[in-house]
Amino acid sequence: MPIPQRVQLIDVGPRDGLQNEKQPVPAAVKIELVHRLQAAGLTEIEITSFVSPKWVPQMADNGEVMAGIQRQSGVRYSVLTPNLQGFEAALQTRPDEIVVFGAASEAFSLKNINCSIAESIERFAPVVQAALAAGIAVRGAMSCTVGCPYEGDVAPERVAYLAGLMKQIGVQRVDVADTIGVGTPLKVQKAIQATQQHFGVDHICGHFHDTYGQALSNTLAALQMGVWNFQSSVAGLGGCPYAKGATGNVATEDVVYLLHGMGIETGIDLDKLIDAGAFISDFLGRPSGSRVAKAILNKRAG
Numbered sequence: 001m002p003i004p005q006r007v008q009l010i011d012v013g014p015r016d017g018l019q020n021e022k023q024p025v026p027a028a029v030k031i032e033l034v035h036r037l038q039a040a041g042l043t044e045i046e047i048t049s050f051v052s053p054k055w056v057p058q059m060a061d062n063g064e065v066m067a068g069i070q071r072q073s074g075v076r077y078s079v080l081t082p083n084l085q086g087f088e089a090a091l092q093t094r095p096d097e098i099v100v101f102g103a104a105s106e107a108f109s110l111k112n113i114n115c116s117i118a119e120s121i122e123r124f125a126p127v128v129q130a131a132l133a134a135g136i137a138v139r140g141a142m143s144c145t146v147g148c149p150y151e152g153d154v155a156p157e158r159v160a161y162l163a164g165l166m167k168q169i170g171v172q173r174v175d176v177a178d179t180i181g182v183g184t185p186l187k188v189q190k191a192i193q194a195t196q197q198h199f200g201v202d203h204i205c206g207h208f209h210d211t212y213g214q215a216l217s218n219t220l221a222a223l224q225m226g227v228w229n230f231q232s233s234v235a236g237l238g239g240c241p242y243a244k245g246a247t248g249n250v251a252t253e254d255v256v257y258l259l260h261g262m263g264i265e266t267g268i269d270l271d272k273l274i275d276a277g278a279f280i281s282d283f284l285g286r287p288s289g290s291r292v293a294k295a296i297l298n299k300r301a302g
């Protein structure tokens, strides 16, 4: 399979990156981060989630953040909606894409969204239908496609099963997520292959956390299979509240450096992206999780 010449990156920093943040992050800071990401050339940004504020307090300002963004044409703004209640609230904020999120492992599904995989699909089905009827695109996130914090290794058959259910209810594209960053290239390729039983490669996004430092290798392994949509998080922000110890997504800066170094287009200005990462890292009061950002900032400092 030839390596794609262009890659579409979805920055999930404002949502996945900040959802687990212990210190309050004002809506104005989240909005500024989104503005800086779009100014850097990101054309897909995952903004927030319409979930229970008791479960994920950091996302309680979802409506305010969506309302505060100065939208740029050509940019797709997505939000997470686990059920109809979340979808109805999200609809008021005019997202371009909604994300239903399930898991390949039963235990993670229960911990994360308080229901079994089968029940989650029953909840997602009317959300997907309503979104498509409203002209909103639908993505399905599939957590724990290689490993689960509660069940350990996850077999590719479980991934194929979930992907099949997502397809049946009308999900248009899916994320193959390594939620806890335990995957290595061959395991990730098997999860992608399993997903390909139901979705073409153009409708598969790689979503790799970097807990074990494998995310860039996994990105390359996915590229080698023709995957050209990836999620990443500026400054490597994040972690999932229901995946204890897991670190953030692979840093967008690191993925952009990898891709540009391979001659693959992203439409992203790495310097502006590094500034966006520095903005949020400064606010949070800690160094960026991006190796590339650290190297370039050191170089800039002389």
Ligand SMILES: CC(C)(COP(=O)([O-])OP(=O)([O-])OC[C@H]1O[C@@H](n2cnc3c(N)ncnc32)[C@H](O)[C@@H]1OP(=O)([O-])[O-])[C@@H](O)C(=O)NCCC(=O)NCCSC(=O)C[C@@](C)(O)CC(=O)[O-]
Binding pocket: 016, 019, 049, 050, 051, 052, 053, 055, 056, 080, 082, 083, 085, 086, 087, 101, 112, 113, 114, 141, 142, 143, 144, 177, 178, 179, 180, 207, 209, 239, 240, 241, 242
């Ligand atoms: C899914 C629920 C809501 C089910 O939670 P539940 O308790 O089963 O829901 P319920 O229907 O029984 O309702 C209970 C209460 O929640 C409220 N409620 C119910 N739904 C909503 C909603 N949409 N928005 C706001 N409030 C809601 C509802 O109004 C009620 O409020 P009360 O009467 O007690 O005051 C809950 O489990 C939840 O919010 N979980 C949070 C899950 C989450 O956000 N996880 C992180 C994102 S997933 C992720 O990060 C992984 C990903 C995508 O990045 C990929 C990867 O790396 O793996």
